[in-house]
Amino acid sequence: MANIGIFYGSSSGVTKVVAEKIGELLDVESFNIFNMEEDFTDFDDMYAFDILLFGCSTWGSGEVQNDWRDPLLDLDNDKPSFAGKTIAVFGAGDYKAHGEQFVSALGILHDKFKARGATLVGSFPTDGYTYKYSFAERDGKFVGLPFDEINEADKTDARLEAWVESLKAELDL
């Protein structure tokens, strides 16, 4: 059985709901789903898992959701190793109001944890998405799963189900 932990930051609950749906699809126990605001203490919480799914919506102009800010500063300062950990990222955005930085937080998380030695998985096709720019887009794909509950709520379930299926195949789950 894969040892999976889900950690999410979510200001209005959109990424939270998706984190819980992803958890259900992957049989992740609810006590292994961490809200960064309330449940996260330090990186030891993450070290307990082999596979880490990080949820983070994008705020400001292409910035990470508030509850990820201090952990990412600690990551830069303390430089903990994530070698041997497999990480995938997902998160909410708004392509109409913020299409110039659509889900860019996913790109930030991806780069920060890659720099700490993690193996990043779970890229997702950009097909069907509309936006001007995204820091989460690399080589024509997103580094993780974006969703937009404000403008495209009807697409979220199909997107997250497709992403989970691709993760299962990529990680042999």
Ligand SMILES: Cc1cc2nc3c(=O)[nH]c(=O)nc-3n(C[C@H](O)[C@H](O)[C@H](O)COP(=O)(O)O)c2cc1C
């Ligand atoms: C002030 C503000 C700034 C935002 N900035 C961005 C942004 O840069 N890029 C983006 O894709 N979405 C942006 N959004 C949209 C949020 O990511 C969106 O509302 C999302 O559903 C919030 O998810 P959460 O409830 O999980 O935090 C912004 C929203 C607000 C209110």
